[in-house]
Amino acid sequence: MYASPSAEKAYFVITDGEGNPIPIGTLTGVTSSQVGKTYRTKSRKHGAEMKKSGKQSRMERDRVVGTEIFHMLRQRASKRGKDLPEKLQLHLVEIRFADGHLEETKRILFAE
Protein backbone atom coordinates (compact mmCIF):
# COMPACT_ATOMS: atom_id res chain seq x y z
CA MET A 1 0.00 0.00 0.00
CA TYR A 2 1.36 3.39 -1.00
CA ALA A 3 4.90 2.30 -1.62
CA SER A 4 6.19 5.66 -2.83
CA PRO A 5 4.49 8.72 -1.36
CA SER A 6 5.47 11.99 -2.97
CA ALA A 7 4.33 15.61 -3.19
CA GLU A 8 3.17 14.99 -6.78
CA LYS A 9 0.62 12.48 -7.98
CA ALA A 10 -1.37 12.03 -11.18
CA TYR A 11 -4.72 10.60 -12.13
CA PHE A 12 -6.65 10.15 -15.36
CA VAL A 13 -9.97 11.55 -16.48
CA ILE A 14 -12.04 10.57 -19.51
CA THR A 15 -14.04 13.43 -21.01
CA ASP A 16 -16.30 13.98 -24.00
CA GLY A 17 -15.05 15.85 -27.08
CA GLU A 18 -15.65 19.20 -25.35
CA GLY A 19 -13.49 18.30 -22.36
CA ASN A 20 -16.40 17.67 -19.97
CA PRO A 21 -15.72 14.69 -17.67
CA ILE A 22 -18.01 11.66 -17.99
CA PRO A 23 -18.73 9.10 -15.20
CA ILE A 24 -16.63 6.43 -16.83
CA GLY A 25 -17.13 3.80 -14.11
CA THR A 26 -20.91 4.04 -14.29
CA LEU A 27 -20.92 3.88 -18.10
CA THR A 28 -18.33 1.15 -18.67
CA GLY A 29 -17.57 -0.60 -15.34
CA VAL A 30 -13.96 0.53 -15.77
CA THR A 31 -13.01 3.02 -13.08
CA SER A 32 -10.78 6.07 -13.42
CA SER A 33 -8.10 4.20 -11.46
CA GLN A 34 -8.31 1.24 -13.88
CA VAL A 35 -8.00 3.63 -16.84
CA GLY A 36 -4.76 4.90 -15.26
CA LYS A 37 -3.40 1.38 -14.72
CA THR A 38 -4.31 0.41 -18.29
CA TYR A 39 -2.60 3.54 -19.65
CA ARG A 40 0.60 2.67 -17.78
CA THR A 41 0.53 -1.02 -18.82
CA LYS A 42 -0.10 -0.19 -22.48
CA SER A 43 2.47 2.64 -22.45
CA ARG A 44 5.12 0.28 -21.13
CA LYS A 45 4.28 -2.32 -23.77
CA HIS A 46 4.14 0.08 -26.72
CA GLY A 47 7.10 2.09 -25.42
CA ALA A 48 9.21 -1.08 -25.44
CA GLU A 49 8.00 -2.00 -28.94
CA MET A 50 8.79 1.48 -30.26
CA LYS A 51 12.22 1.41 -28.65
CA LYS A 52 12.94 -1.84 -30.48
CA SER A 53 11.86 -0.42 -33.81
CA GLY A 54 13.89 2.75 -33.22
CA LYS A 55 10.87 5.11 -33.38
CA GLN A 56 10.44 6.78 -30.04
CA SER A 57 7.65 9.32 -29.89
CA ARG A 58 5.58 9.98 -26.81
CA MET A 59 2.78 11.50 -28.92
CA GLU A 60 2.62 8.47 -31.18
CA ARG A 61 2.65 6.15 -28.17
CA ASP A 62 -0.19 8.10 -26.51
CA ARG A 63 -2.16 7.97 -29.76
CA VAL A 64 -1.86 4.17 -29.97
CA VAL A 65 -2.54 3.70 -26.24
CA GLY A 66 -5.44 6.18 -26.24
CA THR A 67 -7.06 4.50 -29.27
CA GLU A 68 -6.82 1.08 -27.60
CA ILE A 69 -8.25 2.39 -24.32
CA PHE A 70 -11.18 4.11 -26.05
CA HIS A 71 -11.87 0.93 -28.04
CA MET A 72 -11.96 -1.09 -24.81
CA LEU A 73 -14.20 1.48 -23.09
CA ARG A 74 -16.66 1.47 -26.01
CA GLN A 75 -16.78 -2.34 -25.95
CA ARG A 76 -17.48 -2.40 -22.23
CA ALA A 77 -20.11 0.32 -22.51
CA SER A 78 -21.96 -1.49 -25.30
CA LYS A 79 -21.92 -4.73 -23.21
CA ARG A 80 -23.74 -2.75 -20.52
CA GLY A 81 -26.13 -1.23 -23.05
CA LYS A 82 -24.69 2.27 -22.55
CA ASP A 83 -23.51 4.79 -25.09
CA LEU A 84 -20.32 6.81 -24.87
CA PRO A 85 -20.02 10.25 -26.49
CA GLU A 86 -18.98 10.22 -30.15
CA LYS A 87 -15.62 11.80 -29.33
CA LEU A 88 -13.55 11.06 -26.24
CA GLN A 89 -10.51 12.63 -24.65
CA LEU A 90 -7.97 11.19 -22.21
CA HIS A 91 -6.70 13.75 -19.69
CA LEU A 92 -3.85 13.51 -17.22
CA VAL A 93 -4.30 15.59 -14.08
CA GLU A 94 -1.30 16.24 -11.85
CA ILE A 95 -1.82 17.15 -8.20
CA ARG A 96 1.02 18.95 -6.47
CA PHE A 97 1.39 20.14 -2.89
CA ALA A 98 3.86 23.01 -2.65
CA ASP A 99 4.26 25.95 -0.25
CA GLY A 100 1.19 24.91 1.68
CA HIS A 101 -1.03 24.93 -1.42
CA LEU A 102 -2.62 22.28 -3.56
CA GLU A 103 -2.29 22.79 -7.32
CA GLU A 104 -3.81 20.78 -10.13
CA THR A 105 -2.72 20.94 -13.76
CA LYS A 106 -4.57 19.15 -16.53
CA ARG A 107 -3.38 18.19 -20.00
CA ILE A 108 -4.78 16.17 -22.87
CA LEU A 109 -2.87 12.98 -23.64
CA PHE A 110 -5.06 11.93 -26.54
CA ALA A 111 -8.22 13.27 -28.16
CA GLU A 112 -10.37 11.74 -30.89
Add this chain to the structure above:
Amino acid sequence: MDTSKKRNAFSLRSSVTRSLSRIALGFFSLPTVSSLEGFFLRLFFGVVVAFTISLEVPFPAQPHPAGLAHFFDLTWLSDPHNLFAYRSVIYLLILFYVAGLLLPIVLPALAVGHALMFTLYNSQGYTHHGYQIVSLTLVAQAATVLYYTALKGLRLQPPDALLSSWLLVQSQVVVVGTYLVSFFTKILSTGGMWLWNANYIAIDLIKTQRQHYFSRFNPTDAGNPAEAMWLLEHPWIARGFFASGALLEAIAFLALANRRLGFLIGVGLVLMHRSVSMLMGLRFQFNEMLCVIFLVGIPYFVARCLERVRSRAVRLGILIGAGLGVPLSYFVQPVSVQTSMPLPVYLIGLINSLSVWADGNWMDILRFTLPMWTTCLVTAAAGAMAALLISGTKRSTQP
Protein backbone atom coordinates in the same frame (compact mmCIF):
# COMPACT_ATOMS: atom_id res chain seq x y z
CA MET B 1 17.76 0.58 49.23
CA ASP B 2 20.40 0.07 46.54
CA THR B 3 20.16 -3.68 46.91
CA SER B 4 16.38 -3.62 46.43
CA LYS B 5 16.73 -1.38 43.33
CA LYS B 6 19.31 -3.77 41.92
CA ARG B 7 17.05 -6.72 42.70
CA ASN B 8 14.09 -5.05 40.94
CA ALA B 9 16.21 -4.22 37.88
CA PHE B 10 17.50 -7.77 37.80
CA SER B 11 14.03 -9.27 38.08
CA LEU B 12 12.73 -6.93 35.33
CA ARG B 13 15.64 -7.92 33.09
CA SER B 14 15.11 -11.60 33.68
CA SER B 15 11.35 -11.37 33.05
CA VAL B 16 11.99 -9.47 29.78
CA THR B 17 14.56 -12.11 28.79
CA ARG B 18 12.09 -14.87 29.66
CA SER B 19 9.34 -13.25 27.57
CA LEU B 20 11.66 -12.71 24.61
CA SER B 21 12.95 -16.27 24.72
CA ARG B 22 9.35 -17.54 24.94
CA ILE B 23 8.52 -15.53 21.81
CA ALA B 24 11.65 -16.80 20.03
CA LEU B 25 10.86 -20.40 20.97
CA GLY B 26 7.34 -19.94 19.62
CA PHE B 27 8.74 -19.70 16.10
CA PHE B 28 10.14 -23.22 16.42
CA SER B 29 7.10 -24.97 17.85
CA LEU B 30 3.85 -25.81 16.10
CA PRO B 31 0.51 -24.69 17.54
CA THR B 32 -1.77 -27.50 18.64
CA VAL B 33 -4.73 -27.61 16.28
CA SER B 34 -7.61 -29.85 17.30
CA SER B 35 -9.64 -31.63 14.64
CA LEU B 36 -12.53 -29.30 15.46
CA GLU B 37 -10.40 -26.17 15.00
CA GLY B 38 -9.03 -27.64 11.77
CA PHE B 39 -12.60 -28.10 10.55
CA PHE B 40 -13.60 -24.53 11.42
CA LEU B 41 -10.43 -23.18 9.78
CA ARG B 42 -11.38 -24.99 6.56
CA LEU B 43 -15.03 -23.99 6.88
CA PHE B 44 -14.39 -20.26 7.37
CA PHE B 45 -11.67 -20.11 4.74
CA GLY B 46 -13.80 -22.20 2.36
CA VAL B 47 -16.65 -19.69 2.68
CA VAL B 48 -14.24 -16.84 1.88
CA VAL B 49 -12.93 -18.73 -1.19
CA ALA B 50 -16.51 -19.39 -2.33
CA PHE B 51 -17.34 -15.70 -1.87
CA THR B 52 -14.39 -14.56 -4.00
CA ILE B 53 -15.63 -16.42 -7.09
CA SER B 54 -18.82 -14.34 -7.17
CA LEU B 55 -16.68 -11.87 -9.16
CA GLU B 56 -17.81 -11.29 -12.76
CA VAL B 57 -15.23 -11.62 -15.55
CA PRO B 58 -16.97 -10.39 -18.71
CA PHE B 59 -13.71 -10.19 -20.66
CA PRO B 60 -13.75 -11.72 -24.16
CA ALA B 61 -10.02 -10.99 -24.58
CA GLN B 62 -6.81 -11.06 -22.54
CA PRO B 63 -4.85 -8.20 -24.12
CA HIS B 64 -2.17 -8.14 -21.39
CA PRO B 65 -1.73 -11.75 -20.30
CA ALA B 66 -0.53 -12.32 -16.76
CA GLY B 67 0.79 -15.56 -15.25
CA LEU B 68 -1.08 -18.62 -16.53
CA ALA B 69 -2.71 -16.51 -19.27
CA HIS B 70 0.67 -16.55 -21.05
CA PHE B 71 0.13 -20.27 -21.66
CA PHE B 72 -3.66 -20.69 -21.73
CA ASP B 73 -6.56 -18.81 -23.23
CA LEU B 74 -8.83 -18.14 -20.28
CA THR B 75 -11.44 -16.10 -22.12
CA TRP B 76 -13.81 -19.10 -22.04
CA LEU B 77 -14.60 -17.91 -18.51
CA SER B 78 -16.31 -14.83 -19.96
CA ASP B 79 -19.09 -17.04 -21.34
CA PRO B 80 -21.88 -17.20 -18.69
CA HIS B 81 -22.48 -20.94 -19.24
CA ASN B 82 -18.81 -21.76 -18.85
CA LEU B 83 -18.59 -19.52 -15.80
CA PHE B 84 -21.55 -21.35 -14.25
CA ALA B 85 -19.86 -24.72 -14.86
CA TYR B 86 -16.55 -23.38 -13.53
CA ARG B 87 -18.17 -22.07 -10.36
CA SER B 88 -20.03 -25.36 -9.83
CA VAL B 89 -16.76 -27.29 -9.97
CA ILE B 90 -15.09 -24.86 -7.56
CA TYR B 91 -18.03 -25.10 -5.12
CA LEU B 92 -17.78 -28.89 -5.25
CA LEU B 93 -14.04 -28.76 -4.56
CA ILE B 94 -14.71 -26.41 -1.64
CA LEU B 95 -17.21 -28.89 -0.17
CA PHE B 96 -14.54 -31.62 -0.24
CA TYR B 97 -11.99 -29.18 1.19
CA VAL B 98 -14.23 -28.21 4.12
CA ALA B 99 -14.95 -31.87 4.83
CA GLY B 100 -11.17 -32.45 4.76
CA LEU B 101 -11.53 -35.24 2.20
CA LEU B 102 -9.08 -36.01 -0.64
CA LEU B 103 -6.98 -32.95 0.26
CA PRO B 104 -3.89 -34.00 -1.76
CA ILE B 105 -6.10 -33.93 -4.87
CA VAL B 106 -8.63 -31.25 -3.93
CA LEU B 107 -6.28 -28.52 -2.69
CA PRO B 108 -3.97 -28.36 -5.76
CA ALA B 109 -7.05 -28.41 -8.03
CA LEU B 110 -8.68 -25.66 -5.97
CA ALA B 111 -5.50 -23.55 -5.94
CA VAL B 112 -5.07 -23.69 -9.72
CA GLY B 113 -8.80 -23.42 -10.41
CA HIS B 114 -9.22 -20.41 -8.16
CA ALA B 115 -6.29 -18.62 -9.78
CA LEU B 116 -7.78 -18.96 -13.31
CA MET B 117 -10.58 -16.44 -12.82
CA PHE B 118 -8.34 -13.81 -11.28
CA THR B 119 -5.65 -14.38 -13.89
CA LEU B 120 -8.18 -13.46 -16.58
CA TYR B 121 -9.19 -10.42 -14.51
CA ASN B 122 -5.56 -9.34 -14.19
CA SER B 123 -4.92 -9.83 -17.93
CA GLN B 124 -6.92 -6.75 -18.93
CA GLY B 125 -4.19 -4.17 -18.36
CA TYR B 126 -5.25 -3.18 -14.86
CA THR B 127 -4.14 -5.49 -12.10
CA HIS B 128 -6.06 -5.90 -8.88
CA HIS B 129 -4.24 -7.38 -5.91
CA GLY B 130 -7.22 -7.77 -3.58
CA TYR B 131 -7.76 -11.48 -4.26
CA GLN B 132 -4.12 -12.53 -4.39
CA ILE B 133 -3.89 -13.23 -0.68
CA VAL B 134 -6.68 -15.83 -1.04
CA SER B 135 -5.07 -17.53 -4.06
CA LEU B 136 -1.65 -17.47 -2.37
CA THR B 137 -3.06 -19.08 0.78
CA LEU B 138 -4.60 -21.84 -1.34
CA VAL B 139 -1.28 -22.37 -3.13
CA ALA B 140 0.56 -22.54 0.22
CA GLN B 141 -1.97 -25.03 1.61
CA ALA B 142 -1.73 -27.14 -1.56
CA ALA B 143 2.08 -27.18 -1.35
CA THR B 144 1.85 -28.12 2.34
CA VAL B 145 -0.46 -31.05 1.65
CA LEU B 146 1.72 -32.28 -1.23
CA TYR B 147 4.87 -32.05 0.91
CA TYR B 148 3.09 -33.90 3.73
CA THR B 149 1.97 -36.58 1.26
CA ALA B 150 5.53 -36.99 -0.05
CA LEU B 151 6.78 -37.31 3.52
CA LYS B 152 4.11 -39.44 5.18
CA GLY B 153 2.22 -41.07 2.33
CA LEU B 154 -1.17 -40.49 0.75
CA ARG B 155 -3.93 -39.64 3.20
CA LEU B 156 -7.41 -39.08 1.80
CA GLN B 157 -9.26 -38.81 5.13
CA PRO B 158 -9.50 -35.56 7.14
CA PRO B 159 -6.04 -34.26 8.11
CA ASP B 160 -4.40 -35.40 11.32
CA ALA B 161 -3.21 -33.00 14.04
CA LEU B 162 0.22 -32.49 12.44
CA LEU B 163 -1.12 -31.62 8.99
CA SER B 164 -3.76 -29.32 10.53
CA SER B 165 -0.99 -27.46 12.39
CA TRP B 166 1.10 -27.17 9.23
CA LEU B 167 -1.87 -25.87 7.27
CA LEU B 168 -2.55 -23.20 9.90
CA VAL B 169 1.08 -22.11 10.16
CA GLN B 170 1.62 -21.96 6.39
CA SER B 171 -1.56 -19.90 5.99
CA GLN B 172 -0.31 -17.54 8.71
CA VAL B 173 3.04 -17.29 6.93
CA VAL B 174 1.28 -16.18 3.73
CA VAL B 175 -0.84 -13.60 5.55
CA VAL B 176 1.99 -12.01 7.54
CA GLY B 177 4.34 -12.42 4.56
CA THR B 178 2.19 -10.12 2.43
CA TYR B 179 2.62 -7.38 5.06
CA LEU B 180 6.35 -7.92 5.36
CA VAL B 181 6.70 -7.70 1.56
CA SER B 182 4.63 -4.53 1.61
CA PHE B 183 6.92 -3.03 4.27
CA PHE B 184 10.13 -3.87 2.40
CA THR B 185 8.67 -2.57 -0.87
CA LYS B 186 8.05 0.78 0.85
CA ILE B 187 11.59 0.97 2.16
CA LEU B 188 13.31 -0.22 -1.04
CA SER B 189 11.28 1.80 -3.54
CA THR B 190 11.94 5.05 -1.68
CA GLY B 191 15.59 4.44 -0.82
CA GLY B 192 14.68 4.33 2.86
CA MET B 193 12.85 7.68 2.71
CA TRP B 194 9.34 6.29 3.09
CA LEU B 195 8.81 7.41 6.68
CA TRP B 196 10.05 10.91 5.90
CA ASN B 197 7.69 11.21 2.92
CA ALA B 198 4.78 9.42 4.60
CA ASN B 199 2.91 12.71 5.14
CA TYR B 200 2.39 12.87 1.36
CA ILE B 201 0.11 9.83 1.53
CA ALA B 202 -2.46 12.57 2.08
CA ILE B 203 -1.90 13.43 -1.62
CA ASP B 204 -2.73 9.81 -2.47
CA LEU B 205 -5.86 10.25 -0.42
CA ILE B 206 -6.90 13.24 -2.53
CA LYS B 207 -5.99 11.42 -5.76
CA THR B 208 -8.07 8.39 -4.71
CA GLN B 209 -11.05 10.59 -3.94
CA ARG B 210 -10.75 12.31 -7.34
CA GLN B 211 -10.63 8.90 -9.04
CA HIS B 212 -13.75 7.82 -7.14
CA TYR B 213 -15.51 11.01 -8.17
CA PHE B 214 -14.60 10.82 -11.87
CA SER B 215 -15.70 7.17 -11.96
CA ARG B 216 -19.27 7.62 -10.70
CA PHE B 217 -19.90 11.35 -10.08
CA ASN B 218 -20.99 10.55 -6.55
CA PRO B 219 -21.46 13.98 -4.87
CA THR B 220 -19.99 12.68 -1.59
CA ASP B 221 -16.64 12.23 -3.41
CA ALA B 222 -16.53 15.81 -4.71
CA GLY B 223 -14.04 18.34 -3.34
CA ASN B 224 -11.00 17.90 -1.12
CA PRO B 225 -11.27 15.43 1.76
CA ALA B 226 -10.95 17.44 4.98
CA GLU B 227 -8.81 14.73 6.64
CA ALA B 228 -6.25 14.89 3.81
CA MET B 229 -5.97 18.66 3.96
CA TRP B 230 -5.54 18.49 7.73
CA LEU B 231 -2.82 15.84 7.41
CA LEU B 232 -1.01 17.94 4.80
CA GLU B 233 -1.03 20.87 7.20
CA HIS B 234 0.25 18.69 10.07
CA PRO B 235 3.06 16.67 8.46
CA TRP B 236 4.53 15.32 11.70
CA ILE B 237 1.22 13.95 12.91
CA ALA B 238 0.69 12.46 9.43
CA ARG B 239 4.13 10.83 9.56
CA GLY B 240 3.40 9.38 12.99
CA PHE B 241 0.00 8.10 11.90
CA PHE B 242 1.18 6.40 8.71
CA ALA B 243 4.41 5.19 10.32
CA SER B 244 2.38 3.26 12.91
CA GLY B 245 0.78 1.30 10.04
CA ALA B 246 4.17 0.58 8.46
CA LEU B 247 5.54 -0.51 11.83
CA LEU B 248 2.64 -2.93 12.24
CA GLU B 249 3.44 -4.38 8.80
CA ALA B 250 7.10 -4.75 9.81
CA ILE B 251 6.31 -6.66 13.02
CA ALA B 252 3.38 -8.67 11.62
CA PHE B 253 5.64 -11.76 11.44
CA LEU B 254 5.62 -11.88 15.27
CA ALA B 255 2.09 -13.26 14.95
CA LEU B 256 3.77 -16.58 14.13
CA ALA B 257 5.26 -16.78 17.63
CA ASN B 258 2.13 -17.66 19.55
CA ARG B 259 -1.65 -17.35 19.53
CA ARG B 260 -1.72 -14.33 21.87
CA LEU B 261 0.58 -12.29 19.66
CA GLY B 262 -1.32 -13.55 16.62
CA PHE B 263 -4.53 -12.24 18.14
CA LEU B 264 -3.06 -8.83 18.98
CA ILE B 265 -1.39 -8.35 15.59
CA GLY B 266 -4.45 -9.67 13.76
CA VAL B 267 -6.72 -7.17 15.53
CA GLY B 268 -4.17 -4.41 14.85
CA LEU B 269 -4.05 -5.21 11.13
CA VAL B 270 -7.85 -5.27 10.86
CA LEU B 271 -8.00 -1.87 12.59
CA MET B 272 -5.32 -0.56 10.21
CA HIS B 273 -7.36 -1.69 7.19
CA ARG B 274 -10.51 -0.20 8.68
CA SER B 275 -8.81 3.18 9.17
CA VAL B 276 -7.48 3.06 5.58
CA SER B 277 -11.00 2.25 4.41
CA MET B 278 -12.48 5.16 6.35
CA LEU B 279 -9.81 7.60 5.16
CA MET B 280 -9.44 6.55 1.54
CA GLY B 281 -12.45 4.40 0.73
CA LEU B 282 -10.03 1.58 -0.17
CA ARG B 283 -11.17 -1.79 1.10
CA PHE B 284 -8.96 -4.75 1.84
CA GLN B 285 -11.78 -7.06 2.80
CA PHE B 286 -10.00 -10.33 2.01
CA ASN B 287 -6.92 -9.30 3.98
CA GLU B 288 -9.21 -8.52 6.90
CA MET B 289 -11.08 -11.81 6.59
CA LEU B 290 -7.87 -13.85 6.48
CA CYS B 291 -6.43 -11.92 9.44
CA VAL B 292 -9.59 -12.71 11.41
CA ILE B 293 -9.44 -16.41 10.48
CA PHE B 294 -5.74 -17.18 10.71
CA LEU B 295 -4.32 -14.56 13.10
CA VAL B 296 -7.13 -13.42 15.40
CA GLY B 297 -8.17 -17.08 15.49
CA ILE B 298 -11.97 -17.00 15.42
CA PRO B 299 -12.03 -20.72 14.39
CA TYR B 300 -9.91 -21.44 17.48
CA PHE B 301 -12.36 -19.67 19.79
CA VAL B 302 -15.41 -21.34 18.20
CA ALA B 303 -13.73 -24.74 18.52
CA ARG B 304 -12.79 -24.03 22.16
CA CYS B 305 -16.42 -23.16 22.95
CA LEU B 306 -17.70 -26.34 21.32
CA GLU B 307 -15.01 -28.46 22.99
CA ARG B 308 -16.50 -27.46 26.33
CA VAL B 309 -19.31 -29.87 25.47
CA ARG B 310 -17.79 -33.02 26.90
CA SER B 311 -19.74 -35.65 25.01
CA ARG B 312 -18.30 -36.27 21.56
CA ALA B 313 -21.69 -37.51 20.36
CA VAL B 314 -23.42 -34.30 21.45
CA ARG B 315 -20.72 -32.18 19.77
CA LEU B 316 -21.26 -34.13 16.58
CA GLY B 317 -25.04 -33.74 16.98
CA ILE B 318 -24.67 -29.96 17.31
CA LEU B 319 -22.42 -29.77 14.25
CA ILE B 320 -24.62 -31.95 12.05
CA GLY B 321 -27.75 -30.14 13.26
CA ALA B 322 -26.29 -26.70 12.56
CA GLY B 323 -25.04 -27.87 9.17
CA LEU B 324 -28.47 -29.19 8.21
CA GLY B 325 -30.03 -25.95 9.40
CA VAL B 326 -28.41 -24.03 6.54
CA PRO B 327 -30.35 -25.68 3.65
CA LEU B 328 -33.43 -26.19 5.86
CA SER B 329 -33.61 -22.44 6.51
CA TYR B 330 -34.67 -22.06 2.86
CA PHE B 331 -38.11 -23.34 3.82
CA VAL B 332 -38.40 -20.78 6.62
CA GLN B 333 -37.64 -17.89 4.26
CA PRO B 334 -40.56 -15.75 3.06
CA VAL B 335 -42.32 -17.03 -0.07
CA SER B 336 -40.89 -14.10 -2.04
CA VAL B 337 -37.36 -15.42 -1.43
CA GLN B 338 -38.32 -19.02 -2.24
CA THR B 339 -39.98 -18.05 -5.50
CA SER B 340 -37.20 -15.70 -6.58
CA MET B 341 -34.35 -18.18 -6.05
CA PRO B 342 -34.04 -21.97 -6.11
CA LEU B 343 -32.24 -23.66 -3.20
CA PRO B 344 -28.72 -23.70 -4.77
CA VAL B 345 -28.98 -19.99 -5.63
CA TYR B 346 -30.18 -19.32 -2.08
CA LEU B 347 -27.13 -21.10 -0.63
CA ILE B 348 -24.83 -19.08 -2.88
CA GLY B 349 -26.75 -15.96 -1.80
CA LEU B 350 -25.95 -16.82 1.84
CA ILE B 351 -22.25 -17.07 0.99
CA ASN B 352 -22.35 -13.80 -0.95
CA SER B 353 -23.91 -12.07 2.03
CA LEU B 354 -20.27 -11.77 3.15
CA SER B 355 -20.35 -8.64 0.99
CA VAL B 356 -21.59 -6.95 4.15
CA TRP B 357 -17.96 -6.94 5.27
CA ALA B 358 -17.21 -4.25 2.71
CA ASP B 359 -20.50 -2.47 2.12
CA GLY B 360 -21.70 -2.42 5.74
CA ASN B 361 -25.30 -3.06 4.70
CA TRP B 362 -26.02 -4.92 7.93
CA MET B 363 -29.80 -4.48 8.10
CA ASP B 364 -30.48 -6.06 4.69
CA ILE B 365 -28.07 -8.90 5.33
CA LEU B 366 -29.50 -9.57 8.79
CA ARG B 367 -33.00 -9.66 7.34
CA PHE B 368 -31.85 -12.16 4.71
CA THR B 369 -29.75 -14.37 6.99
CA LEU B 370 -31.81 -14.26 10.20
CA PRO B 371 -33.93 -17.30 9.20
CA MET B 372 -30.68 -19.21 8.68
CA TRP B 373 -29.24 -18.28 12.09
CA THR B 374 -32.47 -19.16 13.92
CA THR B 375 -32.94 -22.42 12.00
CA CYS B 376 -29.35 -23.40 12.71
CA LEU B 377 -29.84 -22.73 16.42
CA VAL B 378 -32.98 -24.87 16.53
CA THR B 379 -31.50 -27.71 14.47
CA ALA B 380 -28.25 -27.62 16.49
CA ALA B 381 -30.29 -27.99 19.68
CA ALA B 382 -32.30 -30.77 18.06
CA GLY B 383 -29.04 -32.46 16.99
CA ALA B 384 -27.69 -32.27 20.54
CA MET B 385 -30.89 -33.75 21.98
CA ALA B 386 -30.94 -36.53 19.39
CA ALA B 387 -27.30 -37.33 20.22
CA LEU B 388 -28.13 -37.43 23.94
CA LEU B 389 -31.06 -39.74 23.31
CA ILE B 390 -29.10 -42.07 21.06
CA SER B 391 -26.08 -42.24 23.36
CA GLY B 392 -28.42 -42.68 26.38
CA THR B 393 -30.26 -45.53 24.68
CA LYS B 394 -26.97 -47.19 23.70
CA ARG B 395 -25.69 -46.95 27.25
CA SER B 396 -28.90 -48.38 28.70
CA THR B 397 -28.91 -51.32 26.27
CA GLN B 398 -25.30 -52.21 27.09
CA PRO B 399 -25.04 -55.19 29.49
